[in-house]
Amino acid sequence: MQWILIIISLLIAAGVTIYMKSTEKKYKEVKNQSGLTGAEAARRMLEANNIYNVQIEMLNADDGDHFDSATNTIRLSKDYFNGTSVAAVGVAMHEAGHALQHASNYAPLRIRHAAVQTTNVSSTLSYFLILLGIIFSSYALMTVGIWFFVAVVAFQLITLPVEFNASRRAVMSMQSMGMLTAEEQKGARKVLTAAALTYVAALLISVLQLIRLLLIRGSRE
């Protein structure tokens, strides 16, 4: 049973990664007709929503695009900051969507932000306790470790509305601002859907891991 769970997890991870990478690659090669860069698209989306206090910076890396709510900064990878691809505009507007969430005090984003540190600690503690639980065949240690792991899963769950909502805001702006053609919008949406799928996959894999931990614990009762 356990190896089936491991194989399913690997298949989900591989499938989603391949889909994400190929979709991203495809729309990185399609330039948008208005010649907008990711940074410009994000800036216009913010200004259309009367937000002028967000920094947009370029990362010295090929990935890791994110919105940092502590400093109110959108950071985009080089290709997306300067690039005029459909993927660049889509991803940059998604990050601008997070900035809009921050500006409107969107509750799931606040909760997610507040839980980041605790989740990192929970994750480390969880693995440590479960490992000790296995070594010492301790049901109690494993149980505590599993509860810390549940906290990590809960964090991944709260990430979903935050991500879906940021993409929804991006898509709404694309439609209302007319920066992309209908065909380009379709491509940008595909990139955002693929990115959202990676968060769903991460949650699914964690749930399978949780089931596996419960099975391991059950076999040591």
Ligand SMILES: [Zn+2]
């Ligand atoms: Zn996001």
